[in-house]
Amino acid sequence: MQDDTSGREVLRFAPSPNGWLHLGHAYSALFAFDTAKRLGGRMLLRIEDIDIGRCREEYVEGIYEDLAWLGIEWEEPVRRQSEHFAEYETLLRELRGRGLVYPCFATRKEIQDAIAASGIPLHAWPSDPDGAPLYPGIYKGIPRERINALMWEGRSYAWRLDMEKARAEAERINGGPVTFREEGSSAKGAAGLFEIQPELFGDVVIARKDIPTSYHLAVTADDALQGVTLVTRGQDLFPATYIHRILQVLLGLPEPRYRHHGLIRDEAGRRLSKSARDMGLRELRAAGHSPADIRRMVGL
Template sequence: MQDDTSGREVLRFAPSPNGWLHLGHAYSALFAFETAKRLGGRLLLRIEDIDVGRCREEYVEGIYEDLAWLGIEWEEPARRQSEHFAEYEAVLKRLRDMELVYPCFATRKEIQDAILASGIPLQAWPSDPDGAPLYPGIYKDMPRERLNELMWEGRSYAWRLDIEKAKAKAESINGGPITFYEEGTSTRGDTGILEIKPELFGDVVIARKDVPTSYHLAVTADDAFQGVTLITRGQDLFPATYIHRILQILLGYPEPRYHHHGLIRDETGRRLSKSAKDMGLRELRAQGRTPADIRRMVGL
């Protein structure tokens, strides 16, 4: 499934069509595009639309329009993750066969109640790098027979990666500690060969009953399937590399290099986001802004 890269660097820009692109996306897309040009490489566009409830076709068309307006060129066709659920399900089955994932039926309320029952205040309970409370392991050690019964009852569940077992297995395959090569993060000060810290995520969700994948599983598989050699993305995704590297080793995927670039922020220092309804490129374009204006606004 991996593309023939002919020795050229392969980069990708991978937006989710759950809102209009804003300046932060413009920076990330232009950064990947300019890096690919400088290296004489290829740029792929991937539409990460596994969240079928929030993704909309008009946003997909908006991505194409905004990128073309910015002068960004990519190889056709763009990969649509929603068209490849069967492939992700096959990858998930490999992890299930290794007994590294387990079904978790916990609701958010159950997780909150379990934390409260521990005697530790919610605000003192550790959070993962995405800000969610670490999973307290409610279903982790439940007998397999009982888990199968709950699945047959039709209850909703998520597949969680047993991070302790997965890390041990990956280190055994790797012959030692797992690392990755980081080319960027100048504001973090983290460059060179870095060791992963997956325990910061706990037993992370990698798929669900109704959608056989998650961000972590889909992007790891896609980067391998598409032969991506250099992953450029925002610093907010730096910790996700810890999970992706474990999955790469477990699944026998090649190791790409990484460059986590800075984020575009507003005057208060807050990073731009779709959820905050930050001004989109289409609105800036409607105001008469030019691609050159956008480049100046993001510092490129």
């Protein structure tokens, strides 16, 4: 797939096939599809299946069936991230060559133990926007000989972005603070130009030993490759834009615009999720609901 040169807007819906689609996915997919139609743009579907341990082919087929039932149309071929690891690895090698990432061998227990040893209670330790404890830097800056020894032992590791160094380099390339354009309603309540705050994530993981990418690196690469001009997604991913923008600047990739829409929640205000096994579209379809019913349920 090549970048679009027609001047049309390009939007996408990019689900992960690790469960059945629910109403929250329906809203996000319909939001992107309706926006593309209104703008006279193109609609892409991307399968984000880098988590090969959890993704299943039956869920991929379920995505196609559910979206087609909703009346959503998309361009072919559909890009599947699991088929493009070599492309992501090329970008990772570039960041490695510039000294912007480093291998981290820390286990979850090691991180918890390091936090405990600091004397700061775990509940008081700073967390990233996703709620995970910030990495305490256990393996940051260790000698090359130690890194080689750990790799020789076969230890698992992740590639972390050296955020302080990466932000300084991005601002040097950009000629100042890095920003992004938010259109329509946003997680912060307004449209406008927002300055990124990637330090909120600390030294974020962007790849692993066995999978040469992460959500952040893969989505940034794919949006650029597919010529996506307007990224529409849920408000919960608003902070992730900080990471995506810094990677775009570091890797010389084009900058799309963003529109972070509201989330579908249950009566208690909890956002829907696959992990909570919220009722899927296939169950709603089997219960006799129509696509028009789904649109009413999600307020479209």
